[in-house]
Amino acid sequence: MGMTQPDSKTLVAIYKKMALIKHSDDRVIGAMKAGRMQMPYYSARGQECIPAAISTLLTDEDYLVTIYRGVHDMLAKGLPAKLLWAELAGKATGSCKGKGGPMHLTYPSKGCMVTTGIVGASMPIACGLALASQLRGETRVTVANFGDGASNIGAFHESLNLASVWKLPVILVCQNNRFAEHTSYAKGTSVAKIANRAASYDMPGLHVDGNDPVAVYQAAQQAIERARSGGGPTLIEALTFRFNGHLIGDMGEYIPKAEYAAAVAADPYPKYRSWLIDNRHATSAEIEAIEAGIKAEIDEAEAFAMSSPPPDAIEVKRDVYAYDIA
Amino acid sequence: MGMTQPDSKTLVAIYKKMALIKHSDDRVIGAMKAGRMQMPYYSARGQECIPAAISTLLTDEDYLVTIYRGVHDMLAKGLPAKLLWAELAGKATGSCKGKGGPMHLTYPSKGCMVTTGIVGASMPIACGLALASQLRGETRVTVANFGDGASNIGAFHESLNLASVWKLPVILVCQNNRFAEHTSYAKGTSVAKIANRAASYDMPGLHVDGNDPVAVYQAAQQAIERARSGGGPTLIEALTFRFNGHLIGDMGEYIPKAEYAAAVAADPYPKYRSWLIDNRHATSAEIEAIEAGIKAEIDEAEAFAMSSPPPDAIEVKRDVYAYDIA
Amino acid sequence: MDTNTSTQQKAAAPVNMIQALNWALHDAMEEDANVIHFGEEVGDAEGGGIVKISAGLSTKFGSRVRSTPISEMGFMGAAVGAAVVGMKPVVEVMLMNFVAVCMDQITNHAAKLRFMSGGQTHVPMVIRTMTGSGFQNGGQHSDFLEAWFCHTPGIKVVMPSNPADGYGLLRSAIDDPDPVLFIDHLNNYWTPGVAPVRGTKIPLGKARIHQPGKDVTVIGYSRSMLDIPPVAAKLEAEGISVEIIDLRTVSPIDMDTVLASVKKTGRAVIVHEAVKSFGVGAELSSRIHEALFRELKAPVERVASNDSPVPYAPPLEAAFLYSHADIEAAIRKTLA
Amino acid sequence: MDTNTSTQQKAAAPVNMIQALNWALHDAMEEDANVIHFGEEVGDAEGGGIVKISAGLSTKFGSRVRSTPISEMGFMGAAVGAAVVGMKPVVEVMLMNFVAVCMDQITNHAAKLRFMSGGQTHVPMVIRTMTGSGFQNGGQHSDFLEAWFCHTPGIKVVMPSNPADGYGLLRSAIDDPDPVLFIDHLNNYWTPGVAPVRGTKIPLGKARIHQPGKDVTVIGYSRSMLDIPPVAAKLEAEGISVEIIDLRTVSPIDMDTVLASVKKTGRAVIVHEAVKSFGVGAELSSRIHEALFRELKAPVERVASNDSPVPYAPPLEAAFLYSHADIEAAIRKTLA
Ligand SMILES: Cc1ncc(C[n+]2csc(CCOP(=O)(O)OP(=O)(O)O)c2C)c(N)n1
Ligand SMILES: Cc1ncc(C[n+]2csc(CCOP(=O)(O)OP(=O)(O)O)c2C)c(N)n1
Numbered sequence A, B: 001m002g003m004t005q006p007d008s009k010t011l012v013a014i015y016k017k018m019a020l021i022k023h024s025d026d027r028v029i030g031a032m033k034a035g036r037m038q039m040p041y042y043s044a045r046g047q048e049c050i051p052a053a054i055s056t057l058l059t060d061e062d063y064l065v066t067i068y069r070g071v072h073d074m075l076a077k078g079l080p081a082k083l084l085w086a087e088l089a090g091k092a093t094g095s096c097k098g099k100g101g102p103m104h105l106t107y108p109s110k111g112c113m114v115t116t117g118i119v120g121a122s123m124p125i126a127c128g129l130a131l132a133s134q135l136r137g138e139t140r141v142t143v144a145n146f147g148d149g150a151s152n153i154g155a156f157h158e159s160l161n162l163a164s165v166w167k168l169p170v171i172l173v174c175q176n177n178r179f180a181e182h183t184s185y186a187k188g189t190s191v192a193k194i195a196n197r198a199a200s201y202d203m204p205g206l207h208v209d210g211n212d213p214v215a216v217y218q219a220a221q222q223a224i225e226r227a228r229s230g231g232g233p234t235l236i237e238a239l240t241f242r243f244n245g246h247l248i249g250d251m252g253e254y255i256p257k258a259e260y261a262a263a264v265a266a267d268p269y270p271k272y273r274s275w276l277i278d279n280r281h282a283t284s285a286e287i288e289a290i291e292a293g294i295k296a297e298i299d300e301a302e303a304f305a306m307s308s309p310p311p312d313a314i315e316v317k318r319d320v321y322a323y324d325i326a
Numbered sequence C, D: 001m002d003t004n005t006s007t008q009q010k011a012a013a014p015v016n017m018i019q020a021l022n023w024a025l026h027d028a029m030e031e032d033a034n035v036i037h038f039g040e041e042v043g044d045a046e047g048g049g050i051v052k053i054s055a056g057l058s059t060k061f062g063s064r065v066r067s068t069p070i071s072e073m074g075f076m077g078a079a080v081g082a083a084v085v086g087m088k089p090v091v092e093v094m095l096m097n098f099v100a101v102c103m104d105q106i107t108n109h110a111a112k113l114r115f116m117s118g119g120q121t122h123v124p125m126v127i128r129t130m131t132g133s134g135f136q137n138g139g140q141h142s143d144f145l146e147a148w149f150c151h152t153p154g155i156k157v158v159m160p161s162n163p164a165d166g167y168g169l170l171r172s173a174i175d176d177p178d179p180v181l182f183i184d185h186l187n188n189y190w191t192p193g194v195a196p197v198r199g200t201k202i203p204l205g206k207a208r209i210h211q212p213g214k215d216v217t218v219i220g221y222s223r224s225m226l227d228i229p230p231v232a233a234k235l236e237a238e239g240i241s242v243e244i245i246d247l248r249t250v251s252p253i254d255m256d257t258v259l260a261s262v263k264k265t266g267r268a269v270i271v272h273e274a275v276k277s278f279g280v281g282a283e284l285s286s287r288i289h290e291a292l293f294r295e296l297k298a299p300v301e302r303v304a305s306n307d308s309p310v311p312y313a314p315p316l317e318a319a320f321l322y323s324h325a326d327i328e329a330a331i332r333k334t335l336a
């Protein structure tokens, strides 16, 4: 399995995804603060380079399962910003017709299969998607995202064991942002590195700096190649931080000030932009053009969301079963 | 922590518990085959030296939680044979008044707190018993028994993590008999040794020959000392075999013949008896006396069970809550 | 058992529920490569299921049939994931009480993904399980818990009482585009009954009039369909004419059939093995009262088990379950 | 919030449910060293609970109050184990839907150990959780699932509607020798109400006549007690006299109070937020019909939520929940 250094085009593609996630997130929070939108919103600001790097290695055929804190994963995988924004705004034009909201984003045509609000539940479902591809003889892989806190729940254990005994083509991505709601890593988790838990399942466990797109890319590349070639599952732990607390409104009193300051100082977004420019993977002008393009995309998404109609009340009778109820 | 070689008295005490378990089991099966008793009975024949050795290190104050295959654990801990037999026979004089049966044996005065029929469920409950002693500042320890198959269920993971972060005085004893119902170890379990999974929880994991009373004793001694002195939990994996299938009626077609034959050849019971005599820990006469005593105890238990009255129908209205229903 | 020899499905030769369900699985798997099957011990190396409902399937269909590790949450979730992309998993939970370790994947996921995704995904899976008192299996291995799932919109609940229905309903459950919980009862696995005809599917949501009658409607499903007919036969001798309805699908309930019958008889009794309080009988009773209050000649009666865990000792198990006398008394009460 | 300053419990100053529950926990912990408390985020380092019901407790009571890892099965089982040896754990499940990951310890263990052990052990624990639609929390964070537990013998279900009841019922739940599921609703955590008097316990299993009336009995609990009074007030103006009963304990139901009321009024309406089918309303409706069939002037009406998952968008959430107009229509229907 090769450890390829991604080329400039790839590196810029990763940046573009990061920029989309970052700006969409800033704008959602802005809209909430301005009272234009209201919802339980779990910002992933600070974690964007994980899905940005991983999804660059995925095709639309590959499957993604993520969690309530998964807007970044979904955008990186291809959920259109317009449909995301309309869903967040609870509009009929949202990807889930306003029925799902931020915790249940879905968009199958880009492989965005399931978003769950239940801690741990992404992993068993991802095993099933991977099982389907395995049985069908496809080379698709499935990526399951989850948090550090989720590594302490039973579904984690059952999924990794099942993925291993059945050699499923699944990549289990733990986005370790050091907190589970307000509980710090060590208070809930009995192991120094979650990646080490892979040994309990005879599975490789990779521990990477989740704020380094190249490191994430290389780890994901190994895991994806392994999965595509029938080698089975891999656990990746990507160390990161979330800047906006557990959900909007969380004031972060439980985060030691120095820890927070250090995390913000390590913000992967400006760091990566400078790195791209310094290493001549992109010019400042190119970066500006990307940002401008994304700004336009989000302007359009927000306008679309705001101008879209709310769902009709009759929709509570639909999609419960294949037929309408009552 | 010392690795004491148990003295002759202790070694004989272990044998006595093994003999009680072994003969009770033989007799229960005999009674079932003769049609005198009928029940779903999960024989632990072959696994007796595990609880025999461990419980020699425990007092009545220490807590035990076990599973449907737990008659051996309960007898070793002190559940009187009479009360066991009456419970198996579904009599009003059984330890649980005939309401629980083999899967729910309980006898608090000897620390036999809970028997569960749900795979994995013994471990969280054991954590709670250990938590109670920890909070009360007691030196009691809690032993939780479970099988190899149970090491793949979520409750295992959650319990070991919780026990570790809270440093609970609990000893998690995996009686690895190589099969979970009809499923062989490797088909369900993705790790070479279950004891290795302890590393996921920053906890010692001891792997011992479960057919060697001295090895089990020494491992348990370490774990119990650690727990009593506030050092926290230990996982012990004791390798063993069950000779009578998953439950009585199971013909064992799924067990490779050579594996079965080798296991029976390694039967810990006659082996240990010979070893005791050969190493002059006991004379043949002493062993015979023990066996005779146990035979008498079981005779009495069986007679008590058979002659006891069945529970009155009104008992379905009692013990649902503290008050009677309807 | 003639495992998988579906050619042998002749209406003439009686078969038992195990055979019928085995045929249903076999025929569905043969017809549709998306049908897969897993659960503890279902592979032939492990015996083909604890009562052998899956016998022969792994031998014939290879890796589409798998014994799982003991990890119901894990494999139930795997069924959900596979179903979301069009597989049709039939996943076995060995005994009904074990749903308690995997409720989340059933009720928060399988039942809700269609709705929460705005119809973009759906979950065509079947959860098969079995249960029943009377085997000294005690409090954690005997419960009928169908009411939990009936109260969960998005999932259907099917509970057959005989081999032909078992076959036909399981085929329809597998075809269904939404999750179906399919509950067997242990009490008549080995009782011979009319054999199913290969390929004959019974629509979900349709009750069956087991026996027409004039004076009182007795509604049952699953295990209670063993107990109602003998009581009805006894009363018949006295000139009391009992109409018996087998619900077959417990959610959604076929209220058309139920109400048409009760409209005719003016009296209704519901019988189920699950504990009485907050059970399926309560929903049926309230719906009948709501719809036919003025036509009813007596209040609807419910016959069910004692509100306690299932006990171990046989005399207590007998006291836990309703008796034939209870059914008879309830019928007489509506006629008083 | 005046955390733990129970001296401040003066009947004069209104307080909200959060304060009342915090006081109940505090007072119980102060009086009995066996009372312990754990759940996700309940420690003060983690904020004292997501709505701060546990604020100040870990600071005062030290290791008797603990934030847990995210492992509901693990810590629910730990509560069971601790309770078996006489601790009185109050364990919090952050939101009601998460019971789906730990049902086994609740329904197969906590609820059954007294019975299965023949009364040798019992499980004096309280499971506190909260839920409710109307917060755009979507399908997996909003369900009322009390009916599952009402159908589980061995556990009690308590659902308060106001601060004073919250305090008094939680104190009794902690004292109770058997497991109690205690369900808050999110909708009125911050609404001020009459303050509890320190130490005043409200017995479990006793309903409260919220308002006496003559023409129709409307039965609610938890969230629906916010919605019934305004509708009753509106009808009062028309001369319709509504008796309102707050069940408070949903299992076991105080049928004495319910039946005495309905015997008097001859009419009954039940209102709950849980989805209608197979809900608590069904049990109540059937029991009332069974007991008072001849006295009833109209069939019992049930008002509840739509049989679907809880949707996200506010207009859909509104369409999911019953409306005041639905309650009014149901009352009028019984009077027609
Ligand atoms: C089974 C379950 N328990 C509790 C919760 C409430 N909850 C939501 S997010 C969360 C913390 C999860 O932390 P982590 O896994 O680290 O993910 P992060 O939010 O940090 O991305 C908790 C406890 C839940 N959604 N599901
Ligand atoms: C949650 C759950 N799933 C399935 C079962 C059915 N079951 C009973 S014992 C058993 C096998 C357990 O194997 P192991 O843990 O190795 O223990 P052993 O029986 O070998 O002692 C299974 C699957 C159960 N009781 N509980």
Ligand SMILES: [Mg+2]
Pocket: A147, A148, A149, A175, A176, A177, A178, A179, A180, A181
């Ligand atoms: Mg986290």
Ligand SMILES: [Mg+2]
Pocket: B147, B148, B149, B175, B176, B177, B178, B179, B180, B181
């Ligand atoms: Mg085993």
